[in-house]
Amino acid sequence: MSQLPQRAAVALLWVVLLTMPLWINAIGGYTExxxxxxxxxxxxxxxxxxxxxxxxxxxxHAAYFGLGAYGVGMTLKYLAPSTAxxxxxxxxxxxxxxxxxxxxxVRRRGVYFAMVTIAFGQVFYFIAFxxxxxxxxxxxxxGWRRLPLDLGPLRLDIQASDAAFYYLALACFAVSVAAMALxxxxxFGRTLVAIRENERRARFLGIAVExxxxxxxxxxxxxxxxxxxxxxxxxxxxxxxALRWDMSGNFVIMTVLGGMRSFWGxxxxxxxxxxxxxxxxxxxxxxxxxxxxxxVLVVLFFPRGLLGLLRRxxxx
Amino acid sequence: MLQLILFNVFNGLIVxxxxxLMALGLxxxxxxxxxxxxxxxxFLALGAYLAYSLMPFVGFWGxxxxxxxxxxxxxxxxxxxxxxxxxxxxxxxxxxxxxxLAYILEDAARFIWGAQSLPYPIPSWLTRPLSTxxxxxxxxxxxxxxxxALAVGALFFILSRTRLGMRIRAGTLDLETVxxxxxxxxVLRNLNFxxxxxxxxxxxxxxxxxxxxxxxxxxxxxxxxFVAIIVGGLGSLPGTLLGGLLIGVAxxxxxxxxxxxxEAVIFAMMGLVLLVRPRGLLGEEGRxx
Numbered sequence: 001m002s003q004l005p006q007r008a009a010v011a012l013l014w015v016v017l018l019t020m021p022l023w024i025n026a027i028g029g030y031t032e033x034x035x036x037x038x039x040x041x042x043x044x045x046x047x048x049x050x051x052x053x054x055x056x057x058x059x060x061h062a063a064y065f066g067l068g069a070y071g072v073g074m075t076l077k078y079l080a081p082s083t084a085x086x087x088x089x090x091x092x093x094x095x096x097x098x099x100x101x102x103x104x105x106v107r108r109r110g111v112y113f114a115m116v117t118i119a120f121g122q123v124f125y126f127i128a129f130x131x132x133x134x135x136x137x138x139x140x141x142x143g144w145r146r147l148p149l150d151l152g153p154l155r156l157d158i159q160a161s162d163a164a165f166y167y168l169a170l171a172c173f174a175v176s177v178a179a180m181a182l183x184x185x186x187x188f189g190r191t192l193v194a195i196r197e198n199e200r201r202a203r204f205l206g207i208a209v210e211x212x213x214x215x216x217x218x219x220x221x222x223x224x225x226x227x228x229x230x231x232x233x234x235x236x237x238x239x240x241x242a243l244r245w246d247m248s249g250n251f252v253i254m255t256v257l258g259g260m261r262s263f264w265g266x267x268x269x270x271x272x273x274x275x276x277x278x279x280x281x282x283x284x285x286x287x288x289x290x291x292x293x294x295x296v297l298v299v300l301f302f303p304r305g306l307l308g309l310l311r312r313x314x315x316x
Numbered sequence: 317m318l319q320l321i322l323f324n325v326f327n328g329l330i331v332x333x334x335x336x337l338m339a340l341g342l343x344x345x346x347x348x349x350x351x352x353x354x355x356x357x358x359f360l361a362l363g364a365y366l367a368y369s370l371m372p373f374v375g376f377w378g379x380x381x382x383x384x385x386x387x388x389x390x391x392x393x394x395x396x397x398x399x400x401x402x403x404x405x406x407x408x409x410x411x412x413x414x415x416x417l418a419y420i421l422e423d424a425a426r427f428i429w430g431a432q433s434l435p436y437p438i439p440s441w442l443t444r445p446l447s448t449x450x451x452x453x454x455x456x457x458x459x460x461x462x463x464x465a466l467a468v469g470a471l472f473f474i475l476s477r478t479r480l481g482m483r484i485r486a487g488t489l490d491l492e493t494v495x496x497x498x499x500x501x502x503v504l505r506n507l508n509f510x511x512x513x514x515x516x517x518x519x520x521x522x523x524x525x526x527x528x529x530x531x532x533x534x535x536x537x538x539x540x541x542f543v544a545i546i547v548g549g550l551g552s553l554p555g556t557l558l559g560g561l562l563i564g565v566a567x568x569x570x571x572x573x574x575x576x577x578x579e580a581v582i583f584a585m586m587g588l589v590l591l592v593r594p595r596g597l598l599g600e601e602g603r604x605x
Contacts, residue, residue: 057408104590111352111407112550118352119542119586126579245539249415256412288423295416296398299409 013264017170021163031162032234033278035169037271039230042173044254044266046223049180051252052260053189054216055196057114059248060121063101064094064221066243067124068228070141073238074134077144083158084149087229094225095218097124102217106210118245125243140239141232158233169230176223181263183219192216224251249295257298259305268306324568330457330526332544332564333464336557337519339541339548340471341512343556346545347488348508350407351399354414356516356541357534358421363387363517364524364533365429368436376439384517391513395506403505418535425531436524460522467518468557474511475553484508488551540567543586549599558597 020034047061071090076083105116128135135141149156149168158165183189195202195209203209232238241247250273258269276294281287302309338356345353367383374382394417402410442455475481483504487494495501516534523533540563548559563582570581589596 051408057406057411059411104587107594111346111350111411114407114411115352115542115550116546116586116590119539119546119583122539123580123583126583130576130579246419249412252408253412253415256408286423286427288419289427292416292419292423295412295419299413299416300398300401303405303409 010264013267017173021166029275031166033275035162035166035230035234036278037274038166038169038173039227039234040251040254040274041267041270042169042176042230043224043227043251044258044270045177045180045263046220046227047251048255048260048263048266049184049223050216050220051255052262052266053184053192053196054213056213056217057110057252058117058217058220059114059245059252060117060119061221061224061251062243062245062247063121063124064098064225065228065231065247065251066128066238066240067094067097068225069232069238069242070128070135071225072229073141073144073232076147077141081147083147083233087226087233090229090232091222091225094228095222098218098221098225099214102214102221106214106217118248121243121245121248125240125245128240128243136239138240140237142237145236146233165234169234172226172230176226180219180223184263188212188215253295253298256305257294257302259307259309259311261304262307262311265305265307272306321569321572324572325565326453326457326568327571328565328568329561330460330564331568332561333461334519334523334537334560335540335544335564336560337464337467337515337522338537339544339556339560340468340553341515341519342541343545343550343553344484344512344515345509347551347553348484348491349399349403349410349505351402351410352407352414353509353512354411354538355394355417355421356414356512357536357538358418358425359387359391359513359516359534360520360523360537361425361529361531361534362390362421363520364436364529365425365520366517367521367524368429368434368529371437376437380521383521384514387517387520388510388514391516392506392510395509399509400502400505422531422535429529429531431531434529436529438525456525460526463518463522467515471511471515472553480504480507484511540564540582543582546586546596547582547589549596551600552596552598555596555598562597 017038020037021031024031024034043061043065047058050056050058068090071093072083072086075086075089079085079089101120105113105120108116129138131137146159146165148159156164156168158168184192191202191207191212194205195207195212199209228242231242254269254273255266256269257273258267259265273294277287277291280290284290298305338360342353342356345351363383363386366386367379370382370386371379398413398417399410402413438456442459445454473481475485483494483499487499487501487504487508491501494504519537520534523537527533541560544559544563545556546559547563548555548557563585566585567578567582571578
């Protein structure tokens with residue numbers, strides 16, 4: 001694919017994202033759905049930072065997503081009435097947990113790595129589930145709301161206006177995506193791809209493979225916890241399901257559905273998945289079967305994802 | 317206090333036996349085919365529900381015999397149709413597929429048998445406590461332990477003494493050579509998958525008698541099974557057995573002193589093992605990393 005159409009496509013994507021609250025109601029959606037697409041898109045793109053560019057399969061990203069969610073919720077509920085502080089705490093907690101767990105698991109590879117991340121992902125689920133007094137247990141963390149943001153002279157009333165919250169989420173998304181794109185273009189990012197393509201050769205070249213993988217795991221989890229804080233703020237609520245293994249699976253399927261070898265693919269996958277889930281869960285009680293079927297069909301028929309499919313068409 | 321500790325240790329052993337039974341099946345499939353079977357819990361639930369539906373026709377013992385076999389038969393079909401095309405591809409794909417399958421199986425159980433929990437009738441002579449002092453030692457619990465021990469014994473017998481078992485073990489070490497020696501690897505993987513699913517079905521029938529039937533019965537057992545494999549050491553079946561029993565007892569003991577941490581403790585054990593002995597208790601260095 002040449003440069004020009006790709007740039008045009010990315011420009012078009014930003015126009016769509018920037019104007020989404022204006023037209024989403026007209027096509028049968030609602031502003032919260034738009035916010036959910038952006039938030040889940042951020043989570044999937046953050047997962048792809050690890051999965052697509054180092055080839056390391058983490059099936060436990062919901063843990064850091066949920067830690068971000070609980071971080072912001074518990075800060076607003078117990079500590080201080082500040083949305084910005086809550087988001088900082090959420091991201092800090094998620095990143096710290098990722099740094100510790102990452103150090104334990106970074107030497108594992110392939111299926112083993114996937115299994116260890118699944119298992120570690122459940123620790124926080126059980127803590128949130130069992131520690132009733134503080135986390136609200138199975139009922140979730142309630143009794144708090146997102147509060148308006150004070151940005152110096154500017155006041156962004158994300159509490160009253162869903163559209164204002166959408167643009168906050170989009171701003172976070174834009175900053176994160178720009179940061180990830182810059183990182184991937186830097187020597188660090190090229191090194192990650194080198195490790196993905198041939199780990200042994202990278203090691204012989206003197207690259208500290210474990211340190212690179214650990215760092216990319218931590219960066220990926222940091223952005224996922226940012227998405228988690230936004231998710232909790234969006235719902236004014238969080239519960240242990242945000243931390244559970246099925247959420248991790250959703251992130252992976254969004255990434256694969258969109259196309260994990262492309263930078264923007266996961267956003268597309270997230271959009272399709274979120275809209276589909278919203279539609280299906282309001283029409284049938286058996287939405288679990290439908291979601292399960294999506295998993296099976298994607299694996300059997302679209303393993304390269306939607307963008308992978310498009311790309312192959314355009315090159316042949 | 318002593319009685320309480322004994323009670324929980326015994327309970328932990330039983331729960332650990334379930335973890336081990338489930339984890340052994342997972343391990344078999346993982347070792348030979350490199351597939352993390354996330355749907356294992358779904359198959360467990362299916363075994364339990366099949367036994368429930370078969371029981372009016374064939375009785376308790378018939379259900380115990382037939383339900384795991386029926387589950388295994390379904391496992392053979394699923395392997396043939398869905399999982400076989402994914403061998404040799406990134407393990408991500410088989411993981412995602414079985415993940416979706418887990419959703420479907422759980423939802424199917426809910427759809428067919430209902431979301432509410434159902435009682436699983438067991439013969440009355442098995443429910444009686446064996447001693448008044450150790451009230452928790454009912455016949456059924458003892459029976460479960462014996463049956464799990466028998467199943468594990470039979471599995472290790474198959475693996476060490478029969479032609480199929482030897483081929484499975486050889487395939488775990490070097491599938492290509494086994495194939496070059498004229499063994500049909502496709503059939504081998506298929507049968508191995510069925511064997512693993514049989515263990516899941518059996519665990520399901522036994523668990524139903526103790527916990528009753530719920531659609532989520534399998535999903536609540538699968539995570540500890542992963543932990544059992546990691547603690548015991550990936551690639552080692554005795555390790556998996558040991559891992560399952562260990563985390564069961566540890567979780568039971570924690571229930572005595574700090575009940576709300578009874579789940580977290582097994583993950584703490586896993587963290588500790590990964591820190592001081594990354595290959596797992598009985599795992600071999602350099603395999604499947």
